[in-house]
Structure formats: C-alpha cells, structure tokens
Amino acid sequence: MKSFQIIFTLILTFLLSSIIQGNEVADYYFPDELGSFWVYEDHNGNEFTRFAIEETNVDGNTFRTFSYEPQIEDWEEYKYIMHPYQYQVSDDWISLYVGEDIENGTKSIVTNKLQEVIATMREQMVEQLPDGITMEFDFSVTPTAWDYFYMMPIPVDSNDDWIAMKLELKVELKLDIQGIPVEIPEELKSVSATTNLEEAGSILGTESIETDAGRFDDCLKIQYKVTATTDTTLPPEFKQFLPDQETGGSTTTIWLAPRIGIVKYINAVDNSDEVETIELKNYEIKTDKSEEIKN
Numbered sequence: 001m002k003s004f005q006i007i008f009t010l011i012l013t014f015l016l017s018s019i020i021q022g023n024e025v026a027d028y029y030f031p032d033e034l035g036s037f038w039v040y041e042d043h044n045g046n047e048f049t050r051f052a053i054e055e056t057n058v059d060g061n062t063f064r065t066f067s068y069e070p071q072i073e074d075w076e077e078y079k080y081i082m083h084p085y086q087y088q089v090s091d092d093w094i095s096l097y098v099g100e101d102i103e104n105g106t107k108s109i110v111t112n113k114l115q116e117v118i119a120t121m122r123e124q125m126v127e128q129l130p131d132g133i134t135m136e137f138d139f140s141v142t143p144t145a146w147d148y149f150y151m152m153p154i155p156v157d158s159n160d161d162w163i164a165m166k167l168e169l170k171v172e173l174k175l176d177i178q179g180i181p182v183e184i185p186e187e188l189k190s191v192s193a194t195t196n197l198e199e200a201g202s203i204l205g206t207e208s209i210e211t212d213a214g215r216f217d218d219c220l221k222i223q224y225k226v227t228a229t230t231d232t233t234l235p236p237e238f239k240q241f242l243p244d245q246e247t248g249g250s251t252t253t254i255w256l257a258p259r260i261g262i263v264k265y266i267n268a269v270d271n272s273d274e275v276e277t278i279e280l281k282n283y284e285i286k287t288d289k290s291e292e293i294k295n
Contacts, residue, residue: 029152029220029256030087030094032064033286038261040082041212043277048072052286056086063088063097075105080149081224081254082265082278092154099147106143106169114139114171136176144168149199152222156203164201164224170194195230197249209255209264211279216257219264224252259293260285
C-alpha cells in the first residue's frame with residue numbers, strides 16, 4: 001500500500017510539473033493576463049488591437065480567450081495565427097482553436113474567387129456561343145480543417161519540427177449546357193478538385209527584432225511552411241494534359257519576444273512577390289502581481 005502511494009505521488013508530481021512547465025512557457029512567450037493588450041499594424045497601415053479577456057468554456061473545454069478591435073469582418077483580412085479568439089495550453093502544445101474559422105474563411109475566399117471567375121466565363125460564353133445554346137455553372141466548396149493549429153511545442157527545442165495544421169479543400173463544379181445537338185458525357189458535367197494543404201512548423205532559434213514598439217532581444221523565431229497538392233476527377237483522356245498534382249504554398253514566420261508575445265509576422269507566397277507583414281506597434285502586459293510591462 002505504501003509503495004502504491006509513493007508511485008501515485010510521483011505520477012501526480014510529474015503531471016503537475018508538466019502543467020506548470022506548460023504554463024510557464026505560455027506566460028513567457030504568449031502572455032495573456034487580463035487587461036493586457038497588443039496593438040499591431042500591417043503593411044498597408046491598418047491597425048488592430050488584441051485584448052486578453054476572461055476564459056471561455058466550449059462543450060466542457062476551457063479556453064484562454066482574446067478579443068479584437070476592430071472586429072475581423074472580412075475573411076480576406078483574417079490571419080489565424082494573428083487572430084485566434086481561443087487557445088489552450090497543454091503539457092505538449094500551445095494550440096490555437098481556429099479550425100472552424102479556417103474553414104469559414106477558406107470557404108468565403110474561395111467562393112468569392114470562383115464567383116468572379118464564373119462571371120467572367122459567362123461574359124465570354126455569351127459572346128462566343130451560337131444562338132440557342134446556353135451554359136450555366138454551379139459549384140460547391142467544402143473545406144475540412146483540423147480543429148487546432150499547433151502553434152508551438154512544449155518544451156521549446158530549437159530542433160523541433162511538427163505538423164501544425166492540415167486542411168482538405170474540395171471544390172465541385174457542375175456544368176449545364178442546353179441547346180447543343182450532341183450529348184455531353186456525364187463525367188464532363190461534373191468535375192471536382194481536391195486540394196490538401198499541410199502546414200509544418202519549425203523552430204529556427206532566437207534573434208533580435210526591432211519594430212515601432214521598440215527593440216526585442218532573444219525573440220523565438222518560428223517558421224511555418226504550407227505545401228499544397230491538388231488532384232482532379234477529370235477523365236484520363238483529359239487529365240493527361242495536366243499534371244497529376246499541382247504544388248504551391250507559402251511561408252509564414254513569426255517572432256515571439258519574452259514576456260511580450262508576437263512582435264512580428266511575415267507571410268510570403270511561393271513563386272510570387274506577395275508579402276504580408278504585421279508588426280507590434282504598442283502594448284501593455286499585465287502580470288499576476290498587478291504590475292505592467294509597457295513599451
């Protein structure tokens with residue numbers, strides 16, 4: 001009985017130390033004491049403020065919580081690393097609860113882009129199709145993402161690499177042509193494309209960063225690389241003219257300053273000049289002793 005109590009005590013001590021360690025890492029690189037705030041500015045001069053607010057409970061799970069001013073209303077402006085509303089700290093991860101937001105944002109953005117493409121195609125078809133022939137398009141967009149984005153491991157190790165997030169995006173396009181004298185094969189009336197995105201995280205070490213909010217030393221540098229593969233359901237005789245998979249992606253880099261949090265964010269799209277930056281402009285960090293850290 002005594003040996004059982006010793007073993008139980010050791011296990012309990014180990015679990016508690018793991019929880020404490022996780023919270024210490026979170027407080028060091030991702031502080032969230034109530035009343036703290038961070039003001040960020042993007043490359044276009046747009047500002048937003050993140051506030052640390054009361055924890056929330058969703059389906060029995062407790063989340064640390066942020067709010068934002070102004071509220072993010074345009075999914076084009078949403079960056080899940082910079083705009084998480086809820087996150088958790090466990091023994092192994094700081095993870096952002098953003099899966100549903102990623103799905104909603106992806107669906108909104110892809111739907112808008114497809115609507116623009118289809119509108120252009122309709123205009124061109126009206127000019128080119130013979131009289132009496134009509135062509136209509138319909139489509140569906142179905143994204144499925146992991147519930148969590150695994151932002152960083154606990155403990156932090158400069159050699160760490162991990163899968164931070166996965167997203168599957170299925171787009172189905174249906175074509176309805178009326179008035180032509182020949183029958184269109186069924187396999188050409190509906191075509192789907194499935195894109196699988198995988199985002200891998202890597203800790204690159206520490207370095208100093210300077211923004212309008214000041215100079216920050218010993219910033220933890222984390223890089224996330226997105227790779228994407230796409231496959232379609234086109235028949236073999238048509239698919240042979242396309243690569244089986246199209247690859248693309250992007251690279252996101254963030255810097256987290258000790259006791260401050262994220263001070264800089266850069267996202268660069270592969271094979272493109274498109275680069276987005278967000279930098280810390282102002283901040284105030286509360287502590288559990290009612291002290292304040294200001295720039």
